[in-house]
Amino acid sequence: MSLTGGNRHDVTQLMPLPDAIPHIRGTRGRPRHRPRRLFADRGYDYDKYRRLLRARGITPKIARRGAAHGSGPGRTRWVVERTFARLHQCKRLQTRYEIRADLHLGLLQLAYSIICLRRLRTSFRNDQ
Template sequence: MLCDAKGVPLSFLLSPGQHSDIRHAQPLLEQVRLPSAHRGRPRTRCRQLLADKGYDADDLRRYCDRRGIRPVIPQRQGVRKPKPGRPRALNKPSYRKRNVIERLFGWLKSCRRIATRYDKLATSFSAMFTLACIRRCLRHYFSYKT
């Protein structure tokens, strides 16, 4: 799941339970088209990617560097050998903003049908997840309009 800084869902991918989330990070980022402040084509990338230690992989960091996205991902300790040179410093004030996605997941888990996954087929679960995301977007949109 990918959301903006305000907790509005932008995109999601369903993956099998046995797959690692890092495997689906790049396709998920490719799906997102952000609206631009200027007229014309939509901006295709974000400025920062806030993720937890599970997304600490060289491939994802290189992908972010190629796209001009600053990855704010803490490094896993003791799993990999340190790279020569200076390690990337973690921007802690930016990383604290990651609670937005955690709160979004908490809100989605309050939707009983999604939390318990009553749907047997992935297509029907995806449809219910999409409806929950639409509900979240409408809730966010109308709370700022009034």
Template sequence: MRRGELTDSAWLVIAPLLPSPAVRGGRWRDHRQVINGILWKLRTGAPWRDLPERFGPWKTCHERLRRWTADGTWEKILAAVIVHDDGRPVEWVISVDSSVVRAHQHAAGARKKGGSTWSSPPALTGEAIGRSRGGLSTKIHLAADGRGRPLSILITPGQAGDNPMLFPVLEAIAVATGKPGWPRRRPDLLLADKGYAHDSTRRRLRRRGIKHVIPERADTIGRRVQKGSRGGRPPGFDRQAHKQRNVVERCFNRLKQWRDLATRYTKRASIYQASLTIAAIMIWLR
């Protein structure tokens, strides 16, 4: 085992979750060898054709990544390992934020026919590549638990707003409790920055019974002050609790240590989303 590859303990966790060979005849390339090749690619950001020979043919690794992206294998593994991390359960003080990554010129130009398997968020189309101040970019929307571990990750074009993606990110959280019934989705407390400080968002969170700590925007404060007594009382804000929101920033830092994620090179949004999921799996297995 070399640096950055699957440890024996990590392999014991994910091996039963991998699909069995679907090809008749011939020799099926070892799953662990292929996954280590995928991890090397994500860690270095190198082109697929530069994959070292010890991982086998690069086309095999790429095809396995694509196939397991299409059938939902990576999401299944993440759901299974999400509470594996040294036995300590999820901390349900959840922080939400977003981060923009530059899209390399190689990420542009995906074929419109032959389609992507990416299931885009509502009202968004294409391959999650847009234009922001820095040029072509993709935005990562992330929910992290109280220990800075990723619970859900979604991507949009770089110019997309943060607030419209809050509830899709929260709805993407599904943590098995080990008891009969639906997986848990609702946090004990939600922490977010001013990008999510909209009155409609606060009302919707209250209707769902989600406690939240979101600072008030300056323009909202100004309008309320102008109205005087008719402006109502300001929303409650626990400054001490809000300091815990830095865990989501630390989670972004951990994700962007993977060079293939810090800059997007893949054309297909589904593959980039899967790559983020793989990095999240490795964070939970450490």
């Protein structure tokens, strides 16, 4: 997760985000440092960033502007949109009122913990 000011465009964090991902464990051998693919919506549709991602060995799966909805990575991106919807259940996070970034980050982490707790409760109820 990357936290920026509310008035900054999201694309400014596109290149630092893959660098912040920890080692990805998998099968035998050296762990991967970067993901194989990066899914994004139309807001990230710039050829400059596609080239930079390919140079790092990441295949960009970015929706094209002007293409019909439901095509491209939209089928995979619903997971991200669902997470945003769950975060917005915490009304304080819909609009950022906190000026200090550490307070906003703390509220985000608390909301993530509540979401995980609710998810675990439902999964344990279904197992019994």
